Amino acid sequence: MIIKHFTDNDLYKFSVMLAIQKLYPRSYVRYEFINRGHTEFPEGFAERLKEEVVAMTKLKMTKEEKRYIERRCYFFDPAFIDFLEGYQYNPDEVLITQEGGDLKVSIEGYWYRTVLWEVPLMAMISELYFIMTGQAPQGVKEKTVEKAKGLVAMKADYSDFGTRRRFSFDVHDEVVGALRENSGEYFKGTSNVYLAMKHNTTPIGTMPHEWFMYHGALFGYRAANIKALEAWVEVFQGSLGITLTDTYTTDSFFKSFSLKQAKLFDGVRCDSGDVIEFTEKAIQFYKENRIDPASKTIVYSDSLNLEEVKRIKDFVGDRVHDTYGIGTYFTNDVGVKPLNIVIKLSAIKANPKGEFLQAVKLSDVMGKNTGNEREIEICKLTLGID
Numbered sequence: 532m533i534i535k536h537f538t539d540n541d542l543y544k545f546s547v548m549l550a551i552q553k554l555y556p557r558s559y560v561r562y563e564f565i566n567r568g569h570t571e572f573p574e575g576f577a578e579r580l581k582e583e584v585v586a587m588t589k590l591k592m593t594k595e596e597k598r599y600i601e602r603r604c605y606f607f608d609p610a611f612i613d614f615l616e617g618y619q620y621n622p623d624e625v626l627i628t629q630e631g632g633d634l635k636v637s638i639e640g641y642w643y644r645t646v647l648w649e650v651p652l653m654a655m656i657s658e659l660y661f662i663m664t665g666q667a668p669q670g671v672k673e674k675t676v677e678k679a680k681g682l683v684a685m686k687a688d689y690s691d692f693g694t695r696r697r698f699s700f701d702v703h704d705e706v707v708g709a710l711r712e713n714s715g716e717y718f719k720g721t722s723n724v725y726l727a728m729k730h731n732t733t734p735i736g737t738m739p740h741e742w743f744m745y746h747g748a749l750f751g752y753r754a755a756n757i758k759a760l761e762a763w764v765e766v767f768q769g770s771l772g773i774t775l776t777d778t779y780t781t782d783s784f785f786k787s788f789s790l791k792q793a794k795l796f797d798g799v800r801c802d803s804g805d806v807i808e809f810t811e812k813a814i815q816f817y818k819e820n821r822i823d824p825a826s827k828t829i830v831y832s833d834s835l836n837l838e839e840v841k842r843i844k845d846f847v848g849d850r851v852h853d854t855y856g857i858g859t860y861f862t863n864d865v866g867v868k869p870l871n872i873v874i875k876l877s878a879i880k881a882n883p884k885g886e887f888l889q890a891v892k893l894s895d896v897m898g899k900n901t902g903n904e905r906e907i908e909i910c911k912l913t914l915g916i917d
């Protein structure tokens with residue numbers, strides 16, 4: 532059994548689950564697995580993955596996990612935490628098929644339930660692939676300690692964002708432990724709730740792209756960012772205040788980011804595109820709205836390594852508070868080629884009896900666009916994007 536703990540999942544999946552329950556409890560959705568790297572999966576992979584999915588039904592939140600969430604996740608209300616305690620994964624929501632080396636995975640069901648599948652499914656696919664292809668990790672602790680020391684030398688605040696494409700749970704566990712031991716105040720936490728609990732650190736995360744994608748599909752692309760942010764504030768009242776910008780491109784985001792929202796949200800996250808351009812756009816936006824950029828945070832999270840962090844830090848200086856969410860570079864830099872995979876929202880219904888509406892994501896990089904090609908073109912046309 533690859534996933535052994537209920538909270539071996541990223542914080543943002545639980546936070547968006549709460550928001551969905553509060554505002555869209557009848558919404559019904561579909562997710563699709565996207566094999567960006569065109570990896571060929573070994574024979575019998577789908578059957579093994581199905582076994583792992585069925586095994587997820589055994590997971591239940593423990594008393595220790597509940598106490599930790601009550602203590603550290605102050606933005607979760609007691610009713611939601613009680614719901615998590617009674618939650619059980621339903622494998623009927625996941626469809627897995629395989630033809631040759633081509634793996635197909637989709638998830639379908641009520642959004643408030645299916646939202647938890649994405650991260651553990653991706654972690655299972657990654658770990659199972661390396662098990663079935665007989666690959667072993669090398670130099671995990673040594674490399675991690677070296678990276679931690681490098682980040683400390685740069686005085687870089689950073690967090691682990693490595694659950695989805697990790698080599699394995701054991702590697703992830705060792706990485707977080709080594710980061711915690713060797714970084715002092717600069718290691719701010721991990722996106723993985725279970726490992727945050729185990730290593731006595733902070734669970735890190737806010738919202739996923741799917742939150743914006745849902746609002747874009749339901750309310751239209753011009754209203755997507757405004758609706759998504761207002762809905763988030765309605766639920767969390769200012770907590771979890773780092774927002775993504777690139778679901779429908781950062782330029783489109785800053786055109787609709789209101790003064791109220793800019794003051795209320797703690798900062799923005801750079802998850803794709805040119806980090807230097809992004810930084811300048813964010814700083815310029817805050818200045819134009821008479822907000823001191825140094826009072827705001829930019830979370831950089833796109834394919835980071837030590838060299839990239841240093842490049843960004845040298846450029847940013849003290850103009851804005853910079854922090855770094857580092858994923859695969861921590862949890863799958865072990866001498867193998869990491870899988871380039873994602874699971875994305877593909878269609879939504881406001882209620883189960885309605886018709887599916889296509890959900891798309893543009894990103895600030897062409898190759899990261901996801902969704903129906905025709906709908907992507909409609910989205911671009913609506914937003915005036917070439």
